[in-house]
Amino acid sequence: MKIEKQYFTYDASEKGQQLDSGLVLSPVTIAYETIGRLNHSRDNAVLICHAFSGDSHVADLYWDDPSESNPGWWDFMVGPGKGIDTDRYFVICCNILGSCMGSTGPSSINPETGKAYGLDFPMVTIGDMINAQKQVLAHLGITKLHSVIGGSVGGMQVLEWCVRYPEMIKSAIPIATTMRHSALAIAFNEIARQAIMADPLWNKGDYYHSSGPGLGLAVARMIGHVTYLSDEAMRRKFGRKLQDKEDFSFNFEADFQVESYLRHQGSKFARRFDANSVLYITKAADYFDLADNVNTRESLQDLRGNRSKFLVISYTSDWLYPTYQARELVKALKRTGQDVSFCEIEADCGHDAFLIKDIRLTNLIRGFLDGIEDA
């Protein structure tokens, strides 16, 4: 079964939908993909939220990709018979607002000027992203989610869903995430933003007529990439090995494999992602702070007092959102009487571990989702 990227466009001003900043962004287009079939009672929908630079292509292949070169970013987890079984669940994944992979963002055309928004694009929050996804769900006729699942910035969206629309959420799986960024996480994001803005080709965000700040964007990605790995993973993968040479070059070429790897990752990212989207999304992640909401009972239950079931997962080597932050979340959920499970997974691949095939993660998610069925 092959899939297709779809688009839903709505008029936010007509709906009176404001952003958290008070501004109105309209129209809004959200790119999304669905896998599986929505059942008759419309209660088997699972929403998957992608991480900061991800897209709606969560799993499977596009129908127009005969060489099968582009599987989804969570293909090992989502599919028939997999951890999130698309024979049973109707999976939806939306590209986030502010991104550049099909949804409205700073690279989209501003209808008022006929040119790309650039920095005229309003600041969006994680909550604004959720509100846009809710419009897609309404369009699909979905009012209740069997589960909402996501890692990293996707995990922030999961938590935001539970706070904003608890009546829609039966269960939630926030993975490798946090209730709010630490100073360390904000610091790395700020360095990434400064790298972009220091590139003269950034031109205050107005670069869509030219090649754009490719170098600044590549450096931003290099920084980000280091935070997604770990000391152990980098030692195992690169150590001090040299790249295609026996000795140092005694100049500033990429001598070490790790340098060459980061340069490759940086330029690859610069080819596929929009620099302004990095600015907007990292800022949204930095602003995100649900600690107060998660610590109050009322914000996590619907009017009848129904609660969601939570499974919180962290990784031992994640130094971007370390386990202590997941435990803070768990603690808050316990204090307010939520039904919460927690497991830290032993893995040396750092923050990105949830994107790497691991039967332990698959079993946790499958078993947890099965348990919801019983409830």
Added chain:
Amino acid sequence: MELKTPEKLRYDLVIIASWIKPGSRVLDLGCGRGDLLAWLKKHKNIQGTGIEQDKDKAAACISRGLTVLQGDLKDEVLDYPDGYFDVVILSQTLQQVLQPDRLLKSLARIGKQVIVSFPNFSHYSGRLQLFFKGTAPKTRQLPYSWYDTPNIRVITLADFRSFAKKVGYTIVKECAINSYGQDREGKIVTILSNLRATYGVFLIEKTKAASK
């Protein structure tokens, strides 16, 4: 990984399970792979939560659909609201706890009742070894040497009764058992229990009038 609900529980767990009222909210401390919780969920329709330190065991519990937190039980019990659980179960774990008095006081806060089971160190097999061989007892229930045992607390049925009172509990029910055969079979001991029982199971609750 398919873990089925066990049809037969370890014998002390059978006693514990028989004391749990259907539909109650239960916390199982040191829940292992979740056999007791799975059984109670299936047969008594409880709302169960488990706490397990071992990552693989905790993951196995979650994978079978149980609500379980991976962590250290002495920290994990601190976060729940007052009186949140109807029953807190501490099965064969008390003898491994560093500060049992502190833990039991915490449990009095979060649970209305507490069920504790532990191996009885005054069983005659241990007494005989100590008396005749002069060595620290090593029995089928307590198969470790003094230097590698996780069982850092030496408890007898008599000791537990006075301890429970001391930390502010009243004993509601107690049962001395003698189990054998993979611990799946067993019987209740009524005569000379402190000498003949291999395990003790106690249902205790906070002493009402005595507490300030």
